[in-house]
Amino acid sequence: MVDSTRRQEALLDAAVALLLNRGYDKLTMVDVAEAADLSRTIVYRHFASKRELVDAVAARALRGYTVRWRKELANERTPGTAASIFRAAFRVVAQDALLAAIATRDRDVFGRYLRDPEATMPGPAGLGPLGQLLGLLQQAGAVRQGVDLASVAVVLDALTAAVLRAIQDHQDRPDGPSPESLINTVTEMIDRMLTPEAPDTAAALAVIDEQLDRTTT
CATH class of the missing domain: 1.10.10.60 (Homeodomain-like)
Known part of the structure; x- marks a missing residue:
């Protein structure tokens, strides 16, 4: 074995x-x-098959991501807010070429795999995992009420891909905004858009840990 x-x-x-x-x-x-x-x-x-092999590659990468992301989240000044959740995610993904390729659906890396209906790598957010997490955080009091979460999930998915591409391009265009500046700017936007006046961060972290427990057991 x-x-x-x-x-x-x-x-x-x-x-x-x-x-x-x-x-x-x-x-x-x-x-x-x-x-x-x-x-x-x-x-x-x-x-x-090759598709099954890449399914396993993506699954392993995402398992490792969740562990690293949770550790990074714990280092945030206010862990449990929407901004902290995305800031931790950006920092982990930006340091890993494979995770960045998954997050941006990089066609140079994944090619025809992205069009394979049998592929199991998560697709764009929409009503999928990100939308579901935002819904749970809203119920926990960490995301403000009255937000169209399905639309927010699509926007954040596209925004995440754009920011990660800009971070990847920074080496070729060092005169542009630094990766840290990009991350701080986009998470400030997320904070203003999603965070209620008194977010229940403890409840949010409990929701996150519960979801992580489910995915790792």
Whole structure:
């Protein structure tokens, strides 16, 4: 079992590097096997297809993200506010090329995978996970009432992708706003848009921890 787990992790590590360097459309299972120094037969023992392999890559990345995000959130001055939740998310994702590619639905990385109806990587927010979380935070008193959460989720999803692309482009255009300035500006906008006068941050953190417990057990 240990050897099997190690082989699977090696395959996922190899797939991440190849995805970021070549993209999904040019990725082959043979490439992954060679990069992991394993046989193609072993690759197919773990993953029935390239799409299933990338499903697993995304799932592992998102599991790791939730742990890192929760730790980053705890370091915020006022953890539990909408602004702190997004600021922590931006800081974690901006430091990880794969997470940034997932968040921006990077076509150079994921190519035809994004059009595969069987792919399990989360799609744009809408009424999905982000909209559901905002609804729970609203019930907890950390998001103000009267907000169209489905629309807010779509806007925030698009805004997140735009900010992450700008952060990625900063190396090529260092005269523009710094990543930290971009993060602070967008989270201030989120704060003004969503935070009630007296947010119940303790209730918000309880909701977040409950949701994380559900996804990790």
